[in-house]
Structures are given as C-alpha cells and as structure tokens.
Amino acid sequence: MSAAVLYFNGPILTMDAQDTVVEAVLTIGENIAEVGALSDLRARMPAGTTQVDLAGKAMLPAFIDPHGHFPDPGFIKLFRVDLSAPPRGNCADMAAALKRLGEKAKTTPAGDWVMGVLFDNTAISERRMPTRAELDGVSTDHPIWVLHASGHNGVANSAALALQGFTPDTPDPLGGRFGRNPATGELTGLIDGISAMGEMGDTNFLIDHDRFWQGFAAARDDYLAHGVTYGQNAWASAETLSQFNSLPADQDPGFDLTILPVADLEPELSQGSNAMRDFDNPHFTLGPRKLFSDGAFQLQTAYLRGDYAKPINPQAPRGVPYMASDELNKQVRKLHDMGFQIHCHCNGDAGADLFLDAVDAAQKATPREDHRHTIIHGQVLHDDQFERMARLGVTVSFFSAHIHFWGDRHYDTFLGPDRAARISPARSAQQHGVRFTLHNDASVTPTRPIHLAHCAVNRVTFSGRELNGGQKITVLAALRALTIEAAWQVFLEDSRGSIESGKIADFAILNRNPLDQGQNILGLKVINTIRRGKTVFEQSDEQQVAQ
Numbered sequence: 001m002s003a004a005v006l007y008f009n010g011p012i013l014t015m016d017a018q019d020t021v022v023e024a025v026l027t028i029g030e031n032i033a034e035v036g037a038l039s040d041l042r043a044r045m046p047a048g049t050t051q052v053d054l055a056g057k058a059m060l061p062a063f064i065d066p067h068g069h070f071p072d073p074g075f076i077k078l079f080r081v082d083l084s085a086p087p088r089g090n091c092a093d094m095a096a097a098l099k100r101l102g103e104k105a106k107t108t109p110a111g112d113w114v115m116g117v118l119f120d121n122t123a124i125s126e127r128r129m130p131t132r133a134e135l136d137g138v139s140t141d142h143p144i145w146v147l148h149a150s151g152h153n154g155v156a157n158s159a160a161l162a163l164q165g166f167t168p169d170t171p172d173p174l175g176g177r178f179g180r181n182p183a184t185g186e187l188t189g190l191i192d193g194i195s196a197m198g199e200m201g202d203t204n205f206l207i208d209h210d211r212f213w214q215g216f217a218a219a220r221d222d223y224l225a226h227g228v229t230y231g232q233n234a235w236a237s238a239e240t241l242s243q244f245n246s247l248p249a250d251q252d253p254g255f256d257l258t259i260l261p262v263a264d265l266e267p268e269l270s271q272g273s274n275a276m277r278d279f280d281n282p283h284f285t286l287g288p289r290k291l292f293s294d295g296a297f298q299l300q301t302a303y304l305r306g307d308y309a310k311p312i313n314p315q316a317p318r319g320v321p322y323m324a325s326d327e328l329n330k331q332v333r334k335l336h337d338m339g340f341q342i343h344c345h346c347n348g349d350a351g352a353d354l355f356l357d358a359v360d361a362a363q364k365a366t367p368r369e370d371h372r373h374t375i376i377h378g379q380v381l382h383d384d385q386f387e388r389m390a391r392l393g394v395t396v397s398f399f400s401a402h403i404h405f406w407g408d409r410h411y412d413t414f415l416g417p418d419r420a421a422r423i424s425p426a427r428s429a430q431q432h433g434v435r436f437t438l439h440n441d442a443s444v445t446p447t448r449p450i451h452l453a454h455c456a457v458n459r460v461t462f463s464g465r466e467l468n469g470g471q472k473i474t475v476l477a478a479l480r481a482l483t484i485e486a487a488w489q490v491f492l493e494d495s496r497g498s499i500e501s502g503k504i505a506d507f508a509i510l511n512r513n514p515l516d517q518g519q520n521i522l523g524l525k526v527i528n529t530i531r532r533g534k535t536v537f538e539q540s541d542e543q544q545v546a547q
Helices: 038-044 072-079 092-108 132-138 158-164 194-201 209-223 238-245 326-338 351-365 383-392 407-414 424-430 448-456 477-482 484-489 540-544
Strands: 004-015 021-028 029-036 050-053 058-061 114-119 142-146 153-156 177-180 187-193 228-236 255-259 284-286 289-292 342-346 376-378 396-397 436-438 508-510 526-531 536-537
Touching: 004 038, 021 058, 029 038, 050 142, 058 342, 072 114, 072 209, 092 114, 092 132, 092 142, 092 407, 114 289, 132 142, 132 153, 132 158, 142 158, 142 194, 153 158, 153 194, 153 477, 153 536, 158 187, 187 194, 187 448, 209 526, 209 536, 228 238, 228 289, 228 526, 238 255, 255 289, 284 484, 289 326, 326 342, 383 424, 396 424, 424 477, 436 448, 436 484, 436 526, 477 484
Parallel strands: 004 050, 004 058, 114 142, 228 255, 255 284, 289 342, 342 376, 376 396, 396 436
Antiparallel strands: 004 021, 021 029, 058 508, 142 153, 153 187, 177 187, 508 526, 526 536
C-alpha cells in the first residue's frame, strides 16, 4: 500500500472555493485522501500512517508559476554570464559587464560562444546597450552575444554577426530590426525583436542535450526551494519541445510543467502523420499556444495608446506592434478554431487592444464557451479593457514583479506618475470579475512567489516609492493567484492548486501563517516543499533558527 501521511497542528489554508482552513490533511501516495477535522482523519487513517506535526507552521498548496521560461534560470546559473544590474544584481556599469564577458572568454575555447544575459540598459549607469565595437574589444576569437533582460533584444560582436550570416544587406523582418550606422549602413550589432534575433532569442540557444538536463536540475532545485512544484516554459521552439520529449516516459524529472509551443508551429505540430498530441512523459503537458502582440517597456517597444513619458525613439513614441493587426487576427483565428488556448504577450494597452480585437473576431466567427485565452503581462490595462475581457472570457497574468524591479523607471521614464501608479492593475481585474494570476517571467526576474505576492499587495518600488493607484490586493488574493487561480488558468484546477480530496499532494509549508502578518509578508519563508506526497525541500534547523 502507498505510504500515508497525516499533517496537523498548523493552519492549513486550502485555497478551495470557500478559502477553508482545516485542522488536518491525510495523503496516501501522491494524492490527497482527505481534509478536515484531526479526530476524523485519525480515526480513518491507515495503520502505519506517518504523522507530521506542523508545530504551528502554515501549510498551503504548493505555488504554481503561471508564466516563465523554465529551465532558463538553470542555464544562466551554469552556462551564461549574469550581467544583471541593481536591484537584481551588481553589474552596475559597462566596464563591469565587459570585464565579466572577458573573464568568461578567457576560460572558453576560441571559436565557442560567450553569452551574456540579463543586461538592462535602463539600470546600468551608462543607460545604453553595449556596442559591437565594445564586444569586439572583449574578443574577436569568440562570437559574443549579449541578451537584454527582457529577452526582446541584444547586441552581437562581429564574429557572432558573421556566424549568423547577418550583413548590411540583411532586411529587417516584420516586428524586428537590425541596428545600422546611419552614415555607412554598417550593422552596429544591435538586434531588436524576436523575429530579428531568430535562434539567438530562444531560451534554448547554445544548449545541447546534456546542458539542457543539467540546467533543468538546477532550475528545479531553485524552484522547489521556494515552494514551487509546477511551472511553465512559455515559448517552446521545436528544438525545445524535442529536448523535453527526450525524457523517457517512466522517468520522474522531479518537477511538473506546462509547455507552450510557439504559435508558428501550428498546424503542423498537432496535425498530420508526425503530429505531437502531447508528451510521452506524464510530468510534461502541452499547453496553450504562444503569441506576441508587442515588445518590452525597457526598450520602449511595448505598444501604448499614448506616448511614452520620455520617448527614446521619435519615429515610434508609442512603441511598436510585433505583428500587423490582420496577421494577429489570422493567427488568433487559426488557433482558436483549432480549439487551442492562447497566451498572448501584451505589455502595452494598445498591444492588448490588438489581441482583444482578434479574440472578439474569432469568438464571433467560432463561439467557444470556455477558451480561457490569456493576456500575459497586461501592465497598463484599463477599465474598458477589463469590461471587454469579462465579456469575451479573457483572463490575465500580471507581471507584478515589475513594480519592484522597474517601478521607478515606469514612474520617471516609461509611463509617468499617473500611468505608473496602476501598472499590473490586479484590483481592477477583481472588480470586473476577470480572473488573474501573478508571475515573475523567470528568468527576467527570479521565481520568488512570496516576494511576488508582496509586490502585488504592497506595490512598493525598489527605491521605496508606493505605486498604489487603488490597485493593492489582499494577501489572500495574491496567494490564490499563485495557487488555485494559476491552476485554473491552464485548465488544471481539478488536479492541483488547492488542498482538496483527490488532488495531487503538492504543498508548501511556511514558517508562519501568511494571513496573520497583515501586509508584512516578506518575512515568510518556505520551510518545506512536498511534491506528490514526498518532501523535496527542507530547510535545516540552523536556517530556521537564523530567521
């Protein structure tokens, strides 16, 4: 018989429809058998049940990452050069960034790539991207590629441009561009947009089979240490799908994932003799198909209804759409008619308008009762858009970590005080009955669910400025957005996301009850993570005492 475990003597927040708090939980094997009164469960538990005294600690459903790029954080830790500036890292200026790249080049065989990541032109002291010449100064013996923190642009040195076949005659693709010297037409090394970056924009770039699974293990261990047992790879190319599909069907990778194929892979991915209906391994699930309507705020390529507060591109003071409206309509209609859920990256309000127009047209042509198409990021959604979303059945996942990491620059540069005050407007979504989740978009920001909840609850920037705008939500609402709402958003609410009989036994045990802390939740720590009924992370006694 499968092992049975009884958890008791601590607040157990189920996140069920009534937000019930119960005395005890009984698990058998990978699943939750019963929840309820301790005396009842003790009377019915099997002989030999292990009893776990929570000693006042709080148990919640394990956290779910509703949007991210797993296992990219593991790739960064093991194989790439971290160029993140404060508040995320300590690479404060261009000299520090170039020095780190140079140190990596010294330990890398000539001809092999050196890849820097998480570079943020809005946070580094020079407030710009590196130049092709600067990267050539690091090394001409290595192709060097520096990817922006947003993942939406980067800079290549001469060797990298040559290897990729990019020349002054290479045309700019739709939704992307190659930086050029206005006097000579020569490439500057800057490459803007996912369509222009090509394979260099994939999270799987330069990752072979062995590195993929090494990075997977590193990312898995980090997520589990923060109470996250379910995640996403939200932009899976054909190569990335193949990497995931290389895991044997009977092997447990120690982590469960929803994987979102890029929309361009359809209909070939799911139709025809070589169709992929799902993964062989039960721990991976093919999820929504992924689209983009616009870019990133840091690059001012997020598409806005009004101008940026301090535009950096006079030719596009409102940013740019990544796709013409007729093409986005065509892509949404194709996926909608095929029965797929769609997750669409929409940072700006005008970008969201494009997607909502496309969903509206698709729904009129082919009505679907419960599609759960989702706006990803939704930084500056308005009440008229929430009203429309509620009518269309569209949901949203907010990138609330932006409040901490880039909130000051939203206030000063991107949006100005008024619009910045209501970025990631979760309270408005609630008021309009639009279900929402919260995400870190790892590796753009690290997957840290407690800090993410703090961002949505307290709305304080790195400098300490409050971006309230009437958009604060309760601790309970934030926790639901990271558990049951995150499960619901990808049609998993029947199997995970709450502590209810029959669901998978995934739990996070915290040092104290999050509902007793008021808004001061940053002191919460994950003490244990339980996945499928087994403890997969446990803080040492010394770590607990240090708190």
